[in-house]
Amino acid sequence: MSKGFSTSSVGRKVLMALSGFFLLFFLLQHFVINFLSVISADMFNEVSHFMGTNGIIQFVMQPVLLFGVLFHLGMGLYLDFKNRAARPIKYEMDKPSENSSWMSRNMIITGIMVMLFLGLHFYDFWIPEIVDKFIDGKWDEPTKYFPHLVHKMEDPIRVGIYCVSFVFLALHLLHGFQSSFQSAGFNHNKYTPLIKKLGNLYAILIPLGFIFIALFHLLSSH
């Protein structure tokens, strides 16, 4: 690898795409596991317990995921700062909507909103889990996951925040999915239209599915 790869504009773009691919894959598996909570509490507990106690997932995948999230956020903010600096004097009259989508121009806004949501999400689920295991030493609680999820989803304000956040996630993915392929150097006259369609489906169905899960548990608890 050339020395300047990670500091070049193209290299950074490719790294953003690779971290994006990883987060897309993570989101899909997160959705599948969450959806189990709608089908069966036992199944959800079983898979969550496995994810929460498996050594490879806990000590390899989890740090990789944390790095991926922080890298995607940090690099996104840094590139946005650099990009703003590349045009110090703005236009008096500008019509960006004539040539590009709102989603593509506002990835930093939708991305920051998703990251703010992640703060709440970590506070709700990830931090209690870390405290349980690494501070209190309680590793073997295979049935705690479903009641904890239901307890959190009882609060309509929290569910409301979750639902709004998933809308921002959808807006981010509507551009991010297909943009990752373009950045990684994949653009093909036959496959790119398919990737765009698949990206739109993913960007709408996955957040919609998360909204469904949150509302399902809210309504079930009342």
Add this chain to the structure above:
Amino acid sequence: MDLTLKVWRQKDKNDKGRMETYPVKGISEHASFLEMLDVLNEQLITQGTEPVAFDHDCREGICGMCSLYINGEAHGPDRKVTTCQLHMRMFKDGETIYIEPFRSKAFPVLKDLVVDRTSFERIQQAGGFISVNTSGNTQDANALPIAKPMADKAMDAATCIGCGACVATCKNSSAMLFVAAKVAQYSYLPQGQIERKERVLNMVDQMDKEGFGNCTNTGACEVECPKGISLEFIARMNKEYVTASVASEK
């Protein structure tokens, strides 16, 4: 047509600059945009005001000299045309038209609507060429067979006239469509293979040094490009860059 023009005036590169308002009357709808500016300048000279400086050369849409950000879009509201090929019939009688220079840190304003685009030339000099011995024994280009689809792709990329509309349009002032076109056109041809890897590395390196922003794939450049250069070439440049970086011995 009677129009109100809001034009960016800037004495020199150190001046802060400001928008000035000029009314123009009796413009033919068949006139080109630059001809309309010629009329404005005649009017300003008659009034004893300094005419508006703007770039132009061939006025046939092929040289890449004319620029201008017109009513919020590079080369104005029409598609796949340069400012010199933009006609006044695209505007309405009585309309107010904003005319600004291309804005980018890498395109500093020299005077009024004229910007310094030599950053593009420095990128070209970094690798946008092939080294050929022209001692008199140059091989006939037709002696090298090139598949028609490859020749067509190379030609599509080579239609880039380097006007800078991509930079002006991109919300990040990214020059990637221009650089990608220049990298891609040689990557399809046998003549371009020898310097293929160092070309993309050097051109991207120079692009970054010039202070252009990063591409975020909004696709605005492709829409506003007067030659319709495709985003496909940016993806190809990204791929070329990764491949060259992996193979690089530096």
